[in-house]
Amino acid sequence: MAAASGCTSAVQPLPTKAAAAVTGTPTPSPEEPxxxxxxxxxxxxxxxxxxxxxxxxxxxxxxxxxxxxLVRDGQAAIVAAAYQSTGDRPPRHTWGTPMLLVxxxxxxxTALWFTALVTRDGRPTLLTFAxxxxxxxxxAAELLPDQEPPQVKLDGDGYATALAPDDKTVTISPQxxxxxxxxxxxxxxxxxxxGLIASGPYTxxxxxxxxxxxxxxxKDGFSYDSIFSPENYPVYALRxxxxxxxxxxxxxxxxxTTAKTAEDDYIPVPEAARWAIxxxxxxxxxxxxxxxxxxxxxxxxSSPSPAAVIAHDGALTRASGQ
Numbered sequence: 001m002a003a004a005s006g007c008t009s010a011v012q013p014l015p016t017k018a019a020a021a022v023t024g025t026p027t028p029s030p031e032e033p034x035x036x037x038x039x040x041x042x043x044x045x046x047x048x049x050x051x052x053x054x055x056x057x058x059x060x061x062x063x064x065x066x067x068x069x070l071v072r073d074g075q076a077a078i079v080a081a082a083y084q085s086t087g088d089r090p091p092r093h094t095w096g097t098p099m100l101l102v103x104x105x106x107x108x109x110t111a112l113w114f115t116a117l118v119t120r121d122g123r124p125t126l127l128t129f130a131x132x133x134x135x136x137x138x139x140a141a142e143l144l145p146d147q148e149p150p151q152v153k154l155d156g157d158g159y160a161t162a163l164a165p166d167d168k169t170v171t172i173s174p175q176x177x178x179x180x181x182x183x184x185x186x187x188x189x190x191x192x193x194x195g196l197i198a199s200g201p202y203t204x205x206x207x208x209x210x211x212x213x214x215x216x217x218x219k220d221g222f223s224y225d226s227i228f229s230p231e232n233y234p235v236y237a238l239r240x241x242x243x244x245x246x247x248x249x250x251x252x253x254x255x256x257t258t259a260k261t262a263e264d265d266y267i268p269v270p271e272a273a274r275w276a277i278x279x280x281x282x283x284x285x286x287x288x289x290x291x292x293x294x295x296x297x298x299x300x301x302s303s304p305s306p307a308a309v310i311a312h313d314g315a316l317t318r319a320s321g322q
Contacts, residue, residue, distance in 0.1 A: 034105040072136040074250035077291040077317040085275040103162035141311035151241035163237035174237040178230030198306040226255040243300035253290040276319035289318035
């Protein structure tokens with residue numbers, strides 16, 4: 001990926017003698033963007049250091065509340081589950097040096113965000129931070145094995161370009177990335193979105209798994225369904241060198257199992273959900289909600305091909321039943 005790890009803006013070059021002769025005065029430096037790389041570096045350090053401090057094992061009350069204040073969107077559900085499922089003993093992270101991918105926002109713009117490519121626990125991870133009232137971590141997705149991040153296009157000062165939600169220069173506009181992925185994860189290669197996203201463990205293979213589990217549940221006297229939804233989380237998109245986009249987004253997955261005869265057919269509760277449901281079995285219904293975050297490389301419309309999921313992270317974030 002093009003180098004973007006500096007935390008200060010590059011020094012502007014002096015004008016040539018020829019340029020000075022034409023203008024009579026030195027060429028002015030471009031106006032400073034609304035979000036500088038120096039500010040992005042400070043935000044990354046403050047949030048990751050605060051997160052690590054809160055994850056340090058202790059009996060100090062209120063750590064979950066403080067931890068949730070550092071995150072938003074899909075990360076809010078994932079972080080809350082990390083604390084609740086471990087008795088307030090979530091695993092700590094180790095961090096490398098970030099490569100900052102900061103969009104050039106116009107002065108005065110307030111909906112600011114940036115991405116950091118960083119080694120987390122020894123694995124390359126894309127983190128995206130967004131500013132509402134304060135800066136918070138919005139998304140995190142680990143690069144899949146053997147995947148390389150696409151080359152993000154940078155200007156002369158090392159700033160990236162953010163794509164509009166309805167950008168039509170790529171094969172899947174950012175605003176449609178979540179719905180298209182959800183459709184492929186549910187229906188696989190036979191659905192209307194087939195071919196738009198490459199097959200793999202987070203797309204067509206999930207659809208195959210859902211179909212198999214539905215058939216198995218039916219034979220055992222249960223009904224089973226699993227639905228993906230984009231929710232109302234933001235989508236982040238950066239222009240890549242090939243004219244495509246690196247798009248980051250979240251999906252929720254809601255899986256419901258229902259017993260057709262409530263008295264004798266018990267529904268087993270997965271071990272991963274026992275932190276939320278104390279019983280080992282339920283009589284009537286089991287509902288599991290997962291939160292997943294992805295990064296996908298989307299080709300330019302000028303060279304159409306299937307988009308590829310390159311990074312993922314997720315967790316079981318809610319469970320209920322009776």
